Amino acid sequence: MAHEVRGVVARGKGQPVSLETIVVPDPGPGEALVAVRACGVCHTDLHYREGGINDDFPFLLGHEAAGVVEAVGEGVTDVAPGDFVILNWRAVCGACRACLRGRPQYCFATHNATQKMTLADGTPLSPALGIGAFADKTLVAAGQCTKVDPSASPVAVGLLGCGVMAGLGAAINTGGVTRGDSVAVIGCGGVGDAAIAGAHLAGATRIIAVDVDDTKLDWARRFGATHTVNSRETDPVEAIRELTGGFGADVVIEAVGRPETYKQAFYARDLAGTVVLVGVPTPEMTLELPLLDVFGRGGALKSSWYGDCLPSRDFPMLVSLYQQGRLDLDAFVTETIALEDVEAAFEKMHHGEVLRSVVVL
Ligand SMILES: NC(=O)c1ccc[n+]([C@@H]2O[C@H](COP(=O)([O-])OP(=O)(O)OC[C@H]3O[C@@H](n4cnc5c(N)ncnc54)[C@H](O)[C@@H]3O)[C@@H](O)[C@H]2O)c1
Numbered sequence: 389m390a391h392e393v394r395g396v397v398a399r400g401k402g403q404p405v406s407l408e409t410i411v412v413p414d415p416g417p418g419e420a421l422v423a424v425r426a427c428g429v430c431h432t433d434l435h436y437r438e439g440g441i442n443d444d445f446p447f448l449l450g451h452e453a454a455g456v457v458e459a460v461g462e463g464v465t466d467v468a469p470g471d472f473v474i475l476n477w478r479a480v481c482g483a484c485r486a487c488l489r490g491r492p493q494y495c496f497a498t499h500n501a502t503q504k505m506t507l508a509d510g511t512p513l514s515p516a517l518g519i520g521a522f523a524d525k526t527l528v529a530a531g532q533c534t535k536v537d538p539s540a541s542p543v544a545v546g547l548l549g550c551g552v553m554a555g556l557g558a559a560i561n562t563g564g565v566t567r568g569d570s571v572a573v574i575g576c577g578g579v580g581d582a583a584i585a586g587a588h589l590a591g592a593t594r595i596i597a598v599d600v601d602d603t604k605l606d607w608a609r610r611f612g613a614t615h616t617v618n619s620r621e622t623d624p625v626e627a628i629r630e631l632t633g634g635f636g637a638d639v640v641i642e643a644v645g646r647p648e649t650y651k652q653a654f655y656a657r658d659l660a661g662t663v664v665l666v667g668v669p670t671p672e673m674t675l676e677l678p679l680l681d682v683f684g685r686g687g688a689l690k691s692s693w694y695g696d697c698l699p700s701r702d703f704p705m706l707v708s709l710y711q712q713g714r715l716d717l718d719a720f721v722t723e724t725i726a727l728e729d730v731e732a733a734f735e736k737m738h739h740g741e742v743l744r745s746v747v748v749l
């Protein structure tokens with residue numbers, strides 16, 4: 389049996405999204421049908437709509453979601469109908485060279501549902517990041533469902549499905565921030581603020597937020613920033629050095645995805661410090677650095693994919709910290725909206741007016 393439900397579809401490059409009837413198949417082997425409860429609007433959805441990811445239109449957007457498993461296909465044992473789950477876009481395969489070496493967070497063969505969701509006329513849809521959760525129901529690989537405590541708010545914990553996990557993990561997993569560290573975060577959108585929250589959670593004593601927008605810097609304080617720098621007015625490298633005894637921060641997290649902010653991160657860290665790139669650059673961007681500085685400054689230059697998270701390990705733990713009041717996920721939610729409002733939410737995101745708009749179903 390197939391299910392006819394509503395879904396937010398991007399039909400062509402730069403075209404406004406539309407709410408359409410989509411057809412979602414019953415789950416086949418290894419798949420799960422999920423009734424979506426909440427889905428955050430992420431910058432990547434907008435990238436898809438603008439054709440910045442690939443040209444596989446039409447897209448079914450939405451990928452930062454929580455919901456309830458409605459049905460599972462043959463061979464699925466990890467989740468069952470009725471389970472409350474957060475959807476993830478890196479379902480670990482367990483068999484690739486990264487998984488076999490005990491580094492499943494780097495899995496090189498992550499997977500999605502095999503069957504296609506379609507428009508009413510049968511046109512296959514490309515689900516954003518293999519999820520497609522701006523819809524009443526979606527079809528995913530069962531491994532994309534991570535079971536968490538059903539008493540948690542889907543609006544809040546669904547955010548762990550993308551941007552908030554990426555930022556928290558950039559600090560905690562990739563950056564290895566620990567007690568007593570100084571941390572600087574460049575770019576304080578949803579991802580950067582989550583990196584600030586992660587640094588705070590991990591015990592960093594000095595957390596410097598850098599942005600070009602004062603409103604964003606005000607918000608950053610709510611997540612644990614101890615100092616803020618507006619890099620339109622002040623040289624951020626000098627400011628970060630000044631705030632760290634003249635040395636630079638132990639860990640600098642770049643959450644914009646631009647060469648100039650990466651360079652700031654590179655020079656704003658202490659000798660042997662760590663730079664984490666979590667912002668996603670576009671294909672034409674290049675970077676030039678004196679190789680002697682790369683050598684002479686030592687330390688580690690790392691990229692962070694999805695916060696190097698392992699959903700089965702990290703999602704339940706972070707939900708628990710949220711429930712204990714130690715991780716304020718609610719603070720990321722600027723507004724809750726309906727499926728029809730996704731296009732308006734893109735507009736607000738583009739103008740920097742929101743941290744997260746969350747579709748509630
Ligand atoms: N690595 C991953 O797995 C992953 C996952 C999700 C998102 N991302 C990426 O993270 C980045 C941030 O995402 P977001 O949702 O927080 O976006 P956002 O648009 O909400 O935030 C970006 C922030 O950067 C600030 N900014 C812009 N130019 C700046 C500059 N020159 N100097 C300082 N600050 C500047 C903006 O004012 C804004 O506050 C994006 O590139 C996104 O694609 C990465």
Ligand SMILES: [Zn+2]
Nearest residue numbers: 481484487495
């Ligand atoms: Zn793998």
Ligand SMILES: [Zn+2]
Nearest residue numbers: 430432550551
């Ligand atoms: Zn995302």
